[in-house]
Amino acid sequence: MSESLNTQLAEAFGLAQSAEAAPEAAPEVTPEEGQETVEAGQQEQADNVQAEGDAGDSGFYITDLAEDLGVDISELYGLKVDIGDGKEMTIGELKDLKQGTSEDVLAKERESIDQYRSQVMEQTRQEREQMLQQARGVAEMPEKVQGLKSELISLTQRYQSVDWGSVEKQDPGQAALLKQKFTEMYNQTQAELGQAEQAAGQQQQADRGQLMQTSNAEFARRVPGWQDNDVRSKEIDLIKVMTQRYGFTDQEVGQTIDPRLRHMLRDYAVLQAKYDGANANAKKVVGKGNAVLREAALASRARHKTGTDEIIGKAKDTRDKRDIMAAQKALLNEAGVM
Incomplete structure (x- = not known):
């Protein structure tokens, strides 16, 4: 060219x-x-x-x-x-x-979105599974503590299985030596158990703290409104009111780790507060309505009584038979007979 x-x-x-x-x-x-x-x-x-x-x-x-x-x-x-x-x-x-078609572009975008959604769901599932495993680990007794407790039980059973009366008769010195050995083994195992329980308690506390941090992060993602201190403080008070109504203590509620359960408690507490507020407003409206009705009834009675007095006064003045009959009818109406 x-x-x-x-x-x-x-x-x-x-x-x-x-x-x-x-x-x-x-x-x-x-x-x-x-x-x-x-x-x-x-x-x-x-x-x-x-x-x-x-x-x-x-x-x-x-x-x-x-x-x-x-x-x-x-x-x-x-x-x-x-x-x-x-x-x-x-x-x-x-x-x-x-000339790449819009359908191809949309298909690729949709595929990308689906992949991202799958990744997020898988990540969320893994985080929840990890959280549940950590929660189970906090609740379970460490293996070392269980082993030492089992060893103490075994030592006690072995000691009780010995016929110490016979042993002391046959060889008092050997009996004293065996008792001393059992005592030393028991005391040593008991001391190790105390140390293991203390270490396990510290580890459980650390694990629980880490677990609560993870739970707090997940809860903050679910309820972003709690970033506002005023909103958080108000809704915490609502949760306390609602849970105390069902007999829960603040300590029991504070030990709740699962963010899904915490989210549910928050939503229910907010909903309950709205329901209680609506009931209170309804009672106020009904009370105001009753007061208005009472005032209207009193006013009506006052007006009716005034009309009756006028009819009776007219009958006294005129002495007319029809006016007298009208006065009698008005009195009967006022008394509720007619």
Whole structure:
């Protein structure tokens, strides 16, 4: 393919020309003409890009370009262009890259998200399993302590199985020596047991502290609102109120390690507080309603009594039979007879 063709293609695509194709000597132009040429080229490039986007098919644009230049389209696809950082790609490679379907992109993104979700779930599962194992380790008695306790039981059983009366009759000195040996072995084992229990207690305390740190971190991830000191303090008080209602002590609640259980206690305490608040508001509303009804009833009775007095007064004044009957009816109504 000729050098002039390479130049035309590079200008048409608005791309740097390949190092393989040296540019032809350009005619001298004035700065003003050069600026106009650059602006015209940029506008033409923008128009071509827009036309290509509107068409939705870069092959259509390249086909027209090949016809205009009088070359085979394969020559266009084989043209190498500089894509920056000293790298080159052919027009065909750029076209294939651009025509990667959105379905493929979405599929890759979905696969990436699924992989990430699986990793997070697996990590969470491993952390929970580790937490449960640590919790079981805290609850279990160390093997050394169990062994020493078993040894003490065995020494006691061996001592009790000896017929010391017979041994003392046969050989008092040997009996005293055996008793002393048993006593020394028992005391030594008991001392080792005390040291082992102390070390185990310290280790359990350290393990529990580490376990609580892990639990606190998981709980903080589940309930980010507790980063606010006021919110945390308020909800801790709600948890205390709710758990004390069911007979739990603060110490028992404080020993809860599993972050899932702590999360559930928090949610239930907050929900219970909302429920209690709603009940209290409902009682206030009912109380206000009853007060209003009582006031309305008293006012109605007052108005009714005033009307009865007027009817009776009229009957006294007129002595009319109908007014007297009306007064009697009003009195009966007031008494609740009619």
